[in-house]
Amino acid sequence: MCFKNLPVAFDENGKAYLKEDIANPYEYKVVDLGLEQDKLKSLMEKNGFIRSVDYDPVTRVAGALAFHSVVDLKQGKVLSTNSMATLFRGYEIILKGRDPRDAAYISSRACGVCGGVHATTSALAIEMALGIKPPPLGIVMRNILLAIEYLYDHPLHLFLLAGPDYSEELVAATNPEMIPKAAKAKCKNKAVHGYDTILDIMKDLNPLKGQLYLEALTMTRVAREAYVQIGGKYPHPQSVVPGGISVTVTMSTLNEVYSRLIKFFDYGQKTTGIWDDVFDFFLEHDERYNQCGVRPATMADTGVWDRPDYYDGTFENCDKWGNARWSTPGVLVDGEVVTTNLSELNAGLEEFVEHSYYEKWDEHKYKTDAKGYPLSPNHPWNKDTIPKPGKQSWRDRYSWDTCPTWDRMPMEAGAYSRMYLTAKAKVAPKSQYLENTGHSMKINVPKYNLPAAELEWKIPEHWNAFERNRARAYCIPYSAMVALENWQLAQQLIRNGETAVSTPYEIPKTGTHIGFGAWGAGRGFLTHHLIVEKGLIQNYQIITPSTLNAAPRAPWGAPGPYEEAVLNTPILEKYDKPEDYKGIDILRAIRSFDPCMPCTTHIMAKDSDHVVTREVTTCACGIE
């Protein structure tokens, strides 16, 4: 019984049904956010007042996401948070009425990094809607393409975007007391990465000049070179199609990919060693860092990387092929696995717009799915995107993001969610390089220049900013090993003469066809929900990882993941005057999610006349 909050129960045969005798089964409470704002205002008035002075080192604000916090600097507490998507992207409206085959190319443009993931998710949605099963080599090559995309994405985040937050320059400016300690702290993983002290690592994390920063730039090139062997171009591949891929794959293609992939064997060892050393140092230095960005490990993931002997694209078998994925789909609630079935993941999804610039829709067309699972009127298949621009108000509507929930709970998404679920659930089939223990994932990395090694990512006690990034570092060798295993499968298929990479199909001109694509961006969970009617897209709904993470308050007042994580973050930064406050703890908390858009944070310091504006730029992937 995976649902605690939705009105769904299961009979003795495990068949889901809508609970009876409930007048409005999907009803929910809508709280008045004005009360919270009034309380906050009153609290501030008692303690003085807030005057805002722009402290703005960023003269150009190119954000699609803004984050507002009210901080009590005397108490070192965050009092209030609001996550705002400031841009309407409208892909769901653009896609309506088009040929389904356009979806892969158009939805790919939702992101400047994860274009290939959107294209593949779109292809999966069409495959489910129209019953298309790609040939084994098509499935395997899509897996490799995705793993390589992660090998581009994770170093980019860890060293170019989040890394500077832990660099010598930033730490010296925000917590100078840590520098002499870092100079004395010896690295545990020197044999792997070559650094003697933590300060040596921190210096090479310095933006623009540090060797780790520059090395990551080079590694993004290596990954892109591998990617274009299959995708044709990056970030918007031309070769991802429903039914497989559209390029011929030969041994030569595989060799070109392998010559790049192998570089990530050592790089994966090095990266995990570096971040283990840096994060252990922070957490040992001050255990309050455990609270930076902390929230319950309540997360959703779609799972990725299909097994060619399981995947058939059908909704009917989606639990079977979903559980066979190299990364397991499902939901974690406070660190416990509540489902690994794609059909339950799908059935529990809802989107709410009470605090977003959209109108509520009326229809409840799809009351159950094809397996009989009850579907809420707020389920993506029932949703209609109706933009309603309006005034920004913390009391009412303040975001272009919707509030997606699973079983009425806001869900976090991330690269780490796929690792956490897979390690914890232990349902993924046996792998040559990966072992899931229920409390960790063991990754056996083969020899390249470094000796072979068994890396182990352990499920942490606290789910915080540091652990998100640590897990993301382990996702580099994890992704590389999945790529390697698939590369070996591809070789075998070609040797066996199974060289077909796609299955032909036609778009039916009659009837209604329903599907959803469930794949994962570098930042985690990504779904495309599709309804085709008379050969054209009747409804297309996209939930990106940032739709989940950047969500505004739920109608019943539950904060979105960014909002909750920042609310729990203590202010540990040192400063002489409030004007010098930089907001590093909040930035670390938000950036640990790898926020999927140019994200600007505005931190208002209580009693200080001071607004800090910082960019939290990652990828330009969007919300609606």
Added chain:
Amino acid sequence: MLSQEKSQPVPVESNKKTLIGTVGYHILGNHSMPPMLYSHLQELDLPVHVKVDELNWGPVAVVQMFQAEDPPFEKVIILCAVERSGRKIGQIDVFKWLGTLPDEEQIQACVGDAATGVISVENLLVIGEYFKVWKDEVYLVDVEPGPEIAGEDWTKDMQDAIPAIISTIKRLAITGVDDQMHLKFLQGNTIFKEESILK
């Protein structure tokens, strides 16, 4: 909309290895003139030392392409359409890039944008400067697009400007800066400020 210009014998400034690049988002009306003009520029009758490429695929990747280019490009001409105050739609300005850099926080912000898919000619200039890929000459042929509008169509003012845009690019590429160009200047330490244009 576009007519292919006849090839005329023109005096060649030098055999400087030259890149003509286009920068801009698609489907944003006049703002998308550069990427939409790209295929036409490719068809121009240009000397062999002049290459045309689209430069929308990320400043970091563009830098890596320049670093791998041997011998390097000596002259770079970037076609862009940046909305600036005080200009009429279709007005063509030729800017010479003078180099210099903004502070490191700003450069890091540019890399952050660049690494994540934001298309911006300013980012490209700053990141290229930081990684020292610009050699002798970098010019922007910058055409005023007016306010951003969604769609694939250009306004008449922009359409009317196309022959002059192409002529300006060809002259810059083949014969170099001439008296009709009234060069203006941009540099990295002021490029993100209100009054970024140096006259």
